[in-house]
Amino acid sequence: MTDTAQDLAAVIARIEEEERELVLPAFTHDDAWRLGCLLVELAEERDLPITIDIRTGSQQVFHAARPGTTPDNDSWVQRKVATVYRFGASSYLVGRQHAARGRDFNEAHGLPLQEYAAHGGAFPIRVGGVGIVGVVTVSGLAQADDHALAVEALRAFRS
Known part of the structure; x- marks a missing residue:
């Protein structure tokens, strides 16, 4: 294993642990609002140019775009x-798994780049005994940072 492969393996193991850890007892529209507002507060404190999006099923229940973002x-x-819902895992995990195999995500699955992106930032919202009920997404930073901010907010929300 090269250092890069070892690094990818460590990142993959960490993300898999985050997904096991961050399971909620329930998730409502009001919870989506609170989680979204928490992310906005973090972004304001750090002056981050990000877009924040929370979905339950196919419904967008929270959306905010900070200064410095674009359409x-x-x-x-x-x-x-779309990647989270199709593969049942965070977009970062899906992307890192493909990178570890030396495969291009979109080519490997024959998926159009305009519809699917295996880049960090979208994290499944899981409810115990139910499964994935939604997705929290951050966009605007490097993919590892988008992912880390979504995880940080979910951890704080869960506490």
Whole structure:
């Protein structure tokens, strides 16, 4: 294993642990609002140019775009969300798994780049005993940072 492969393996293991850890007892529209507002607060404190999106099923229940974002961030959000729903895992995990195999995600699955993106930032909202009920997405930073911010907010929300 090269250092890069070892690094990818460590990142993949960490993301898999985050997905096991961040299971909620329930998730409502009011919860989506609170989680979204928490992300907005973090973004304001750090002056981050991000778009925040929360979905339950196919319904967008929270959306905010900070200064410095563009409509392109909304496209990234949609494509990351589609990846989570199709593969049942965070967009970052799906992308890192493909990178570890040396495979291009979109080519490997014959998926159009305009519809799917395996880049960090979309994280499944799981409810215990139910499964994935929604997705929280951050777009605007480097993919590892988008992912980390979504995870940080989910951890704080769950506490």
